[in-house]
Amino acid sequence: MPIRETFWNIPQWAETAQYVLGFITAVVFVYGIVRRVMRWRQGQPDKRFDHIGARLRTLFTQAILQLRVASEAYAGVMHLAIFWGIIALLIGTALATLDWDVTHLFFGFQFLKDGFYIGYELTLDIFGLLLMIGLGMAIYRRFILRPKRLQNPWPTLTRDDAYVLGMLTLIAITGYLVEGLRIAVTQPSWANWSPVGNAIAALFIATGDPTNRILHLSLWSFHILIAFTLLASLPFTKLFHIAAVPTNIFFHSLTPAGTLSAPRSADSVGVKAWKEFTWKQILDFESCTRCGRCQDVCPAYASTQILSPRNMMIKLETHIWEKANGRQLHSDVITADELWGCTTCRACSEVCPAFIDHLSSFVDMRRYLVAEGQVDAQLQKALANLGRYGNSFGQSERMRAKWTQPITSKIKDARREAVEYLWFVGDYASYSPTLTEITSKTAQVFQKAGLDFGILYDGERNAGNDVRRVGEEGLFETLVEKNVSVLGKCSYKKIVTTDPHSYNTVKNEYPRSETSEVLHYTELLDQLIASGQLKFNKRLGYKVTYHDPCYLGRYNGVYDAPRRVIEATGCELVEMPRHGDRAFCCGAGGGRIWMKEAEVKERPSEARVREAVSLDGVNTLVTACPKDITMFRDAVKTTGNEERLAVKDLIELVYAAL
Amino acid sequence: MNIVVLAKLVPDLVEELTIDANGNALDSSFARLIINEFDDHAIEQGILLKERGGGSVTIIAPDAEGADDVLFTAAAKGADRLIKIKGDFSNVNNHALARAFAKVVSGIKPDLVLTGVQAHNDLDGALGPLLAELLEMPYIGYVSAVSINGDKVLIKKEYPGGLLAEMDVQLPAILGIQAAEEPPRYVAVSKVRQAMKTSSIEEQDASNLDPCGGSAIGRMFQPEASSHATMITGSPDEVAEKLVGVFKELGIV
Amino acid sequence: MTQDIYIVIEHLRGQVADISYIMLAAARELAQSAGGNVIAVLLGHNAKELAANFAADQVIYLDHPALADFTPDAYQKALADLIQKNQPRAVLFGSTSIGSDLASVLSIRLDLPLASSCRSFTKDGKFVSQICGGKIMAEGALPSPTALVTMIPGGYKSEEGKSTQPPTLTPAEVPALDALRVALKNYVEPQAGDVDIAKEPILISVGRGIQNKDNIALAEDLATALGGVVTGSRPVIDQAWLPSSRLVGKSGKHVKPKIYFTLGISGAPEHVEAITDSDTIIAINTDPKAPIFDIAKYGVEMDLFDLVEVLTEKVKQAK
C-alpha cells in the first residue's frame, strides 16, 4: 500500500537535529524580518490602510497570479516556473509535516497514502522539474546571456544573485537525489509515479546497499542544511523580495497616477536624508528585485545612461543600510544629474512588477535640490519666468492670447461670459510661435462644431504640472492659486485642455470644486464625433501612426479616444511597436524641456521618430500634445527624416477632414 | 564685514513701455517693475562674500511695487537685514535716489556697499558712483570679482575685449557690480514664503528727494521701428535668392 | 566760462578706444551749435603721441605717472581740477568702464548736471539719450553751466573723429595726486587662441533667437559656405554655445566686417555699439520692431530656422 514513509532511513539523532536546526532558522529568520521592518519604521508616516478590499484584490492578481510579471515572455515563464515550483514544494513539505508531526503523532493516522499519496508524489515531481527549468532559464540569462538590464553596479549584488540561484538549484537537485536514493533502496511498486525520482533511482540501483543508504542520509542532511540556511538567510538576501514585494503591492498607492503627493510639511524642502522618506518609499527601495524592466523602458537611460531607475533603487536600498560613514544621500549616493534626467514619463512604474513608485522619491529629492537652488541656468530662467509671468517663455501675460488675433470670429472671454466649455489653452499652445497655427485650428474646429466655449485670455497661467514635477512645490501652489481664483470667477460646465500636462494636473491635482469635469481635447472630439455634432466631409486616407503622450496615456489611461478620432478622419492607423502604455516618451516632460540638454547619442525624440519611420508606408506621426509636436518636429529634422515623416497634431487631421 | 547692497526696481522691458501724458517720462502706472538685473548680481555677490568670509548683509530698496518681494527674496538667499526707504519714487532721478540712500547708508556705517553697475533707465548716471561721492567713498564700476583683504578689497574690473584689471580699493568703498562671481542663485518660492514669516522689513523715510544734478528731459519717444533697413520679403526661397544677390553685389559670392 | 566741448579721451595700454573718436565726432556737432571749440582731454603718462589723429581743435594734455593707467581716483582729481578751472560748456565721457566711473562722481563733487546714455546731439544742441534697452529715447536741453555727458556709440562714426592733421597739444598742470584710495595691481589678459573676430571680413552672428547650442551648426554651415566666422551676442556666449572670444559687443570685441549677418539678435545697444562700423549689416529677426532693423541695411522678418538652411544651399550653388 503506497504510504509516505517520512524519515525513512533517518536516525533519531538526525531527526532531532532537524528540529533544532528548524528552531534556530526560525529565530534568525524572524530577527531578519524584524530588522527590516524596524528600518522601514524609521521613515515618515504615510497612511496606507484604506481600501483593504481593493488592496487584497491587487495582492491576489499581482503577487499570486503575477499578471504583470507574466507580461514579459521569457522572464514571465522563468519567474512563474520558479515561483510555482517553490510554492508546490513548500506545500508538499507542509503536507508532509502535517502528515507526520500532527496527524500521525497525535491522532495516529496518515493521509499521505494510497491514491492521494501517489498524486502527491507525481505533482511534486513535476513541479520540481518546473522549478529546475525556471532556475535553468534564470542561470542561463543571468550568467550567459547577461542582458544589460541585469548587470549590477557592484559585485556584491552579483554574489547575492548567484547565492540565491545556486542555493535553490542545490536544494532542488539534492531533493531529487534523496528521493531517487530512497526509491533505489525501497523500490516501491508505485515508483513510476515519481518519474524523475525513478529515473534517478535507476542510476543508483547498481550501487546497492549500504552505500545508497549512507549516501541517502548524507545527502538528506545536506539538503536539510542548505534548505534551512537559505530560509534563515532569506531576509538578508534578494530572496527577501518574496516578503517585500507582496507587502509593497498591498500598500501601493491607490490615488490616480497623476496625483503626486505633496511635501510632508508646509515648509518641507523635500528629502535631504533617507529618513525623511516615508516608510512606503523605503519599502519601495527594499522591494526592488533588480529585474531591470524599468531600465529597459526608461527614455533617460536609453539616451544618456546617466539615470537608471533600477540603479536608483539599488543605490537607495544600499544607502539605507550603510553604517554611518558620512556619505550624503545627495551627491554621494544620488547625483543631481540623475535626478534631473528623469522625464517623469512613468514608464518605469508602469512595468515594475514590484509596483515601485519611483517618481514619488525622485520628486521628493528634486524638491530638496530646488530648495537648495541647485537648478541649471536654463531651468532657473524658466522657473523665474513662470514665477514672474506665469509662463516659461518669459513673455508678458498680455501676449498670451495673441494667437487669437487672426481668428475672425472672436473667442469668448470666459471671465466675462458664461460658457459650456472653458478651454485651458496652455503655455506652449499659446506662446510657441511654431504652434499657434495648430492652436488656431483647434479654435476653428471648436467653432465649426458649434461648441459654446471660451478662454481665459491673459488670466490663464501655466497649470503647473511640470513645475510640480521639477520639485518647485511653492511655485506650483502659486500657479494653482492664481488659476483657481480666475476659474472661481468663471461660469462653465467643463474644462477642456490642449496640453496633456495641463490636463493631468488640472484633473488630478486641482481642487475639485473648480474642476468638476476635465477633458482632453481628444476626448472632447471623440464625444462630438460620437454625438454627431462633428461631421467629416472628407476621408483623408493617410497611413499614420500615433504617439501616446505620457500624461494622456500612462497617466490618465486615455488611449482609445484619440485613436477613434484618427479613424473617424479616415486615416489608417498603424501602431508603433511601443504604443499604448508602453509608448516611448518624447523626452520633454517633468521639466526636461526647460533644462539644458545633455550630450546624447540619440535623444528620446529621435529614437521615437526612427521608430515611426520604420513602419511600412507610414508618412505621418500624429500626436496630441504641443510639447510632443515641438520635440518631434525637431527630431524629424535632426534625424534627416523631414521628407519621410510629417509630424501632425491630431487636430490638424480633424481640421483637414472637415 | 558689514556689507550693504542697494537694489532698485526698473520697468520690465518684456512689457510694452508707454510714455506718460506729459510726454517726458515713462508711464509708471502701467509698467511692471522688476529688480534691476545688475542689482540682482550685486545681491548675489554680497551673499557670496558673506558665505566666504562672514559678516552681515543689509539690503536697501526704495519703495515701489514689488520692493517687498525683492527684499524677502534677498532674505531667502541669506541677507540679514532688510530696509525699505519710504517715499514716492516714481519718476525720480538717480541724484535724488542717491541722496535718499546716502542718509540711510551712512547710518549703517558699512564697510562695503555693492550695487548694480547700471540700470537700463539711468538718465543721470549710475546710482553707485553718485552715492559714493556723497559718502566720500571710493567707487569702482564694471566689477566682476571681489575678495576682501583686511581693510581693502581686491576687485576685478572689466574692460572691453575681455581684458580685466585687478585693483586694490580702500574700504569703506562702493562697487558697481557688472556680474557676480556666480550667477544669481534660484530661490524656491517656499523659501521666500518662509522668509516672509521669519524676517521683517524696516522702513525709513526718505529725506526730501532732491533731483538737483540730473538733466531735465523735454521729450521722450519710442524710436521708429525699421527706419533704416530695407526689408527683403517673400518666401524663404525668394528671400534666399535676393540675399545671394546682395552677396554678389558685395563681391562675396 | 567757455563754450568749449571737452572730450575725456579713453585709452588702455597704448590704444585709444573707439568711443573717443565717436565722442570727438559728436563734439564737433555740439561745438557748432554751442559756438565753441572741440577740445580733447588726454590724461596719461608719456602718451602724447596718442593724440596724433584726434579731430580736435586742441588737446589738453595732463601728464603724470599716476595717470599712466586708468584708476578712478587719480582721473577724478585731475579732471575735477581742470573742469573747475576752465569751465567748459560740456564734458563728454564714454558710457564705459572708464567714463562711468568718472562722470557721476564729478557731477556730485563739482555740483554739475549730468546726462547719461547720450547717443547723439540735435542740431540745436539737445542731447538724445537711449534707454530701456533701446526702446525709449529721451531728449533734453543741454544743462548748464557745464554739462557732463556720458555717451554710447551709435550716433556717429568713429572715422569722423579722426584727422590726419595733428592737433595742437597744450600741456596742463596736474594737481597733486595723493591720498589715492584705488591702486591698479595688474591686468589679466583674456584667453587667446581663437580667431580674431575683429579682423574677420564676414561674420555670421547669432543671438538668443538661435535657441540652443545644437542650432549653432546652422550658422556654422552658412559661415563655411560664405567663408566667414560665427560670432554671437552675450546670451549665446553666456550659455557657452560659443567661446568667449566670439563675443561681439560692449564686453566683447568691436568688429568692422564687410558683412555682419545677424540671426536672432534683437539689437540691444550693448551689442549694436560694437557693430556700427560694419559695412553692411543684414538682420534676420521674427520681430519687425527689433531695434536691429534700425541699423541694418537689409532686414528680413522671418523665422531664421525657415531661412538659414535654404540660404546656405543657395550660397553653395552660387559659388
Ligand SMILES: Cc1cc2nc3c(=O)[nH]c(=O)nc-3n(C[C@H](O)[C@H](O)[C@H](O)COP(=O)(O)OP(=O)(O)OC[C@H]3O[C@@H](n4cnc5c(N)ncnc54)[C@H](O)[C@@H]3O)c2cc1C
Ligand atoms: C554692461 C553690459 C555689457 C553688455 N555687453 C554685451 C556684449 O558685449 N555683447 C552683447 O551681445 N550683449 C551685451 N550685453 C547684453 C545686451 O544688453 C543684450 O541683453 C544682448 O545683446 C541681447 O542678446 P540677443 O539679441 O541675442 O537676445 P535677445 O535680446 O533676447 O534677442 C533675441 C532676438 O531673436 C529674435 N528671434 C527669436 N527667435 C527667432 C527666430 N526663430 N528667428 C529669427 N529671430 C528670432 C527675437 O525676436 C529677438 O529680437 C551687455 C549688457 C550690459 C548691461
Ligand code: SF4
Ligand atoms: S519616469 Fe521615465 S524617465 Fe523617469 S526614471 Fe522612470 S522611465 Fe526613466
Ligand code: SF4
Ligand atoms: S524598480 Fe521595479 S522594474 Fe526596476 S529593477 Fe526594481 S523591481 Fe525591477
